[in-house]
Amino acid sequence: MMSVLDRFRLDGRTAILTGVGPGVGKHVAKAYAELGANVVISARSQDRLDRIAEEINAAGGGKAIAIAADAGEKADLERLVTGARDAFGPIHIVFNNAAAGVVYAADGGLWANTDEVWKTAMDVNVMATWRLTELTEADMKGHGKGSIISVQSCGGFTPIPPAVAYGVSKAALLFLVRELAKSQAPHTRINCLCVGSMSPDGQEADIHKGLGLAERNAIKRFGAADEAVGAAILLAGDASSYTTGSTIFTEGGRVGTIS
Secondary structure (H helix, E strand, C coil): CCCHHHCCCCCCEEECCCCCCHHHHHHHHHHHHCCCCCEEEEECCCCHHHHHHHHHHHCCCCCECCCCCCCCCCHHHHHHHHHHHHHHCCCCCEEHHHHHHHCCCCHHHHHHHHHHHHHHHHHHHHHHHHHHHHHHHHHHHHHHHHHHHHCCCCCHCCCCCCCCCHHHHHHHHHHHHHHHHEEEEEECEEEEECCCCCCCCCCCHHHHCCHHHHCCCCCCCEHHHHHHHHHHHHHHHHHHCCCCCCCCEEECCCCCCCC
């Protein structure tokens, strides 16, 4: 019988993570590797990815490789999945962390949400989950233990103007995950992780200045990126084997305490 702690282990599994930078993606990648997974980290900057992969490999546990890719480009995602399979075998976990279309204080306010911003937001925030689910379906059917986790935002639940394209795309992601969870069961579980206002060190970033985001949280502060790790671990493996189509919130209570 599997022990409680063993349910959180990811030994021998292969995980793809997009949008890996200094924040949530980096911390989740390190945690998955510590728990035994081989991780394929991706973002657009190869140099930064290489440094993160070196840190993971130096720490022991699962191995890491870095493949630069734009999550909004189908050809890049195809290359990412092929590279992951070539390195580590079938895919077990996909952590969709890449995000785009965050327009806060740009010139033009609301109308800074141009056609290009809208297209990028939908390609990265919605279509990447769709495409990576399709690209990894055969792997996950083969082993029957697939988990796809798409990072959600408070903007998908409550307006944060003028980031309209971003918010609408995140709301679309919420429904897409529910649709895919229904169609891909039982071989793949698909869930959202809503991370809210977070930064690498828990400090308010310049882009958030003046928006009062921390004050809207019940906990009244920004989150540190590593505070999303526990929920990301839970959703990845056997500890959440009966959970799909759901959203776990690590957003300081902002959505959960809306009044």
